[in-house]
Amino acid sequence: MIPKSGIRFSEEIMRQQSPMTDQALAAPRDYLQAQIRWQWGEIVFWLATLLPFVLTPSYLVLASQIAITALFALSLDLILGFCGIVSLGHAAYFGVGAYTAGLLSKWGFGEPLSGLVLAALAAGIFGYLSSFIIARFRHLALIMLTLGLALLLQEIANSASWLTGGSDGLQGIHTWPIFGRFRFDLYGYTAYTYSLALLFVVFLVARRLIHSPFGLALRGIRENTTRMPAIGAAIRGHIRTIYTIAAAIAGIAGALLAQTTETVSLEVLGFQRSADVLVMLILGGTGRLYGGLIGAAVYMIARDQFSGLNPQFWYFWIGLILIAVVMLLPGGILGGLSRLASRAKDKP
Amino acid sequence: MPPVFGVLFDGLAYGMLLFLLSVGLSVTLGMMNFVNLAHCSFAMLGGYVTVTLMNALGWPFLATLPVAFVAAAAASMVLERVFFRRFYRASDLEQCLLTIGVVFVSIAAAAYIYGTDQQPLQLPAYLRGSFVFAGLNFAAYRLFLIAVALCITIALIAGIEATRFGAQVRAAVNNQRMARGLGINVDVLFAITFALGSGLAGLGGALAVAMVGLDPSFAFTYLIYVLIVVSVGGLGSIAGSFAAAMVLGLSDIAGKYYVPAIGSVLIYLVMIVLLMWRPLGLFGRR
Amino acid sequence: MQKLHCGLAGLAAALAIAGGPALAQDTIKIGIINPYSGQFADTGIQLDNGIKLYVKQHGDTVAGKKLEFIRKDVGGVAPDLAKRLAQELIVRDHADIYAGFALTPNALAVADISAEAKKFMVVMNAATSIITTKSPYIARTSTTTPQLNQTIGTWAAKHGVKTAYTMVSDYGPGIDAEAAFHTGFKEAGGEIVGSVRFPVANPDFSAFVQRAKDANPDAIYIWIPGGAQPAAVGKALAERGIDPTKIKVLGQDALAFESARKSMGEIALGIITVSNYDSNIDTPLNHEFVKAYNEEFHRNPDIYSIGGYDGTRLIYEALQKTNGNADGEALIAAAKGMSWQSPRGPITIDPETRDIIQTVHIFQVEKVGDQLLNVEIDRVENVKDPVKERMKH
DSSP: HHHHHHHHHHHHHHHHHHHHHHHHHHHHHHHHHHHHHHHHHHHHHHHHHTTHHSSSSSHHHHHHHHHHHHHHHHHHHHTTTTOOOOOOHHHHHHHHHHHHHHHHHHTTOOOOOHHHHHHHHHHHHHHHHHHHHHHTTTTHHHHHHHHHHHHHHHHHHHHHHHHOGGGGGGGGOOOOBBBBBBBBSSOOOHHHHHHHHHHHHHHHHHHHHHHHHHHHHHHHHHOTTTTTTGGGHHHHHHHHHHHHHHHHHHHHHHHHHHHHHHBBOOGGGSHHHHHHHHHHHHHHOOOOSHHHHHHHHHHHHHHHHHHHOTTTTTHHHHHHHHHHHHHHHHHHHHHHHHHHHHHHHHOO | OOOOHHHHHHHHHHHHHHEEEHHHHHHHHHHHHHOOTTTHHHHHEEEEEEEEHHHHOOOOOHHHHHHHHHHHHHHHHHHHTTTGGGGGGSSSHHHHHHHHHHHHHHHHHHHHHSSSSSSOOOOGGGGEEHHHHHHHEEEHHHHHHHHHHHHHHHHHHHHHHHHHHHOOOHHHHHOHHHHTTTTHHHHHHHHHHHHHHHHHHHHHHHHHHHOOOOHHHHHEEEHHHHHHHHHHHHHOOOOHHHHHHHHHHHHHHHHHOOOGGGGHHHHHHHHHHHHHHHHTTTTOOO | HHHHHHHHHHHHHHHHHTTTTGGGGGGGEEEEEEOSTTTHHHHHHHHHHHHHHHHHHSEEETTEEEEEEEEEESSOHHHHHHHHHHHHHHHOOOOOOOOEOHHHHHHHHHHHHHHTTEEEESSOOOOOOOGGGGGGTTTEOOOOHHHHHHHHHHHHHTTOOOEEEEEESSHHHHHHHHHHHHHHHHTTEEEEEEEEEEOTTOOOOOOHHHHHHHHHHHHEEEEESSHHHHHHHHHHHHHTTTOOSSEEHHHHHEGGGGHHHHHHGGEEEEEEHHHHHHOOOOOOOHHHHHHHHHHHHOOOOOOOOOOOHHHHHHHHHHHTTTTTOOOOHHHHHHHHHHHEEEEEEEEOOOTTTTTEEEEEEEEEEEEEEEEEEEEEEEEEEEEHOOHHHHHHH
């Protein structure tokens, strides 16, 4: 039984914009309820995330960083895949979250869960403020504005080295054990459990959000900005809302990285990080919620393996993989796979 | 003359270099909407061609410049024909991914063949040193760069405004569907324009070596500056790229001279302000 | 829940250890964490070449144990990745020793693991003073930024430079260098007439050079990292009319690196740099080293190569002294106080700070035959890291 509260909440948002009768709401509600049902592929995916504990326990630290990056990619998918906002500067919010959690710990308050909440809040505020600029632009101007804002933030962080530790990074971060009992160990058990649990919880929230009238409105904005006001949807308001939420989630991912690795340096805000997560998301397939997760896993595992085999030229092979994916799997890995699946279904 | 003019002169030269590197991308992006993030890989190719011809084969510097242009143009033609043209219908994001893959491959190839250290370049004697005029020093090489860039700008504008080819390019940038409808072979047009644009990037790369150095990371480092120029100038506009490159080059240098404390962020602030004022670019239209 | 958690951890740990190679006791594994790709690739590769040359010359067996080198690419500044690689080197590869470390943030991150897991760690390049204080098992064989830059500050003031204008790159090492130069210069009686910091990725220096010229100092001190910038600065100096033979141009090694000298040409003449090493140091030991390096890698060694070379020597000699015992406590105890003659001059690992004590050389770019080379014009011997020295008092 699906709790109606999530759908009701977003219905309220829609109702505030334009009055609709209960009868008119019935068909969309059924559609959304059908979408929100768990498919067996999803259950298999989440069970598979538990495999590293048993199959590859020496890879748990990598797994935890994949989970963190997957969360970051998920937050980008919310604005890119579902709302059409291409951002080359999403790492700004990741970095704000990371520095918030890092600074809290450095100043003596290393409790991880409350650190996450405060980091999400800080990143959300930054996201909200920048959303006023972001929501007004499209196309290339939007992309370059997101890039410019992030680069600006990174330079400011470099100058404010009294606060951020500058290019040497923040020193003296020490994360307290979770719930007072689970220490962060060398093998990465706690780190992976923590990151994975958070990824799952936030994913559930994002999933509920997407399969709601609000989510449909976002997709409408992505497809056709001109039409949306005609049916009474408030574009800028919605964009600001989703951008703030995405920023907050990116902040959580950043805070997770700061807490599990006990390091924060300027490159958490950097162009490289924004570009990498964009590549991972496109690789996995945008607008499918799981695209970011799959893309992050594939990219980071490929990079880890290639760089082990060929520390100097691993990126050559990654380049080839990117080219191959675009050639063979249009729409990213998930897009390509779903196309193959539907073609297989069509064959008699 | 107050010393700031010497500094502004240097900024002008730097702006011209950015123009050469960016103009090709602006036109191809405006015409075909093909997001070619590998644009600076062609610039890098031009740079390596010049360095190889000079250091390994002893060619004089000036002779290597046309070869850099042709090599980059030819490489881009091959890549476009064999590869890129299949992706014109693909989404922007996929074109991004594809061309980023090409950049990775190109950087790896450069690192493998040439190594990761800086490529040394010794300019001929007549391009080294500086002239003194009105009490200020003006570097010979920067004068040369400005002269070359101005000649190319004039040639480009003349070409675009006064030739049939230029008219076809303008038509295709303005309204591709209409242009096709009128019987203009847009695909051939694009292939030629793409080659020209990449060739110019190659020339820019060759000229850049003596000013800002060359190593395999060139393809990524200058991509950001090029994107800034292209977005601020407006897609599909030569005049736009020129104006944007000038504004950015001069304001960057002037900022660093007068207020070095914000020197690093001035170029981003200028870009943000200009984009917010003119989201389509200074001379862009859609 | 906690019991299950511990149980799982214990089971997996047992599996991991049991799954390790049976020859674990006779092989000592050294994990090299180094940037092999990205913008610091050249630094990483020169460092690695230094390691490779030493291993080639001395074989890969020490005190009856075989040495295995595991190379991990850190790609640039990435402390989270560096830390993960360090953890994986223990958990997956059962490494005993950490080596490499071209960049400070990465070294600081791995220092935590070195301290927790009690692993001997040799820093072969990263030059920030505090690194050796982050784990009691770290020894350094490169240099520290203050060691070099405070020395040239003092030297300049003692050699006729009364006023100086400083320009540094606006990030960690640049800021450290600025502070060190100012300290050395002012303590010896000099006056700083102005200072400016350039953005890290700065391609064009003319504005900054003009500001320096406006202040009309006796000397201009420049700190920039290697790569494209040294040549660009050199050219900007010439273009703005600053002649290094009239106004002294001072800097650290990168300013007069081989690639920079080649690109600058004659305008490099007269540039004075401070360094712990140059391939032109005139001792038989160095000439042998340079010759061997040239044969192997077809290029000249630089400061990164010597850090890698001497760092590897430290590992070998420490293992020799502990008779093959790769335990962190044993190795660091053996390393403390070790002293030998390196191609750069005599070096010692300070028993108190575990940092390097070495000769600091002052070079000037001069024309030798038809080449531009760094010729040593002065030196200061037995220099310790001044920042840690100050911390003691």
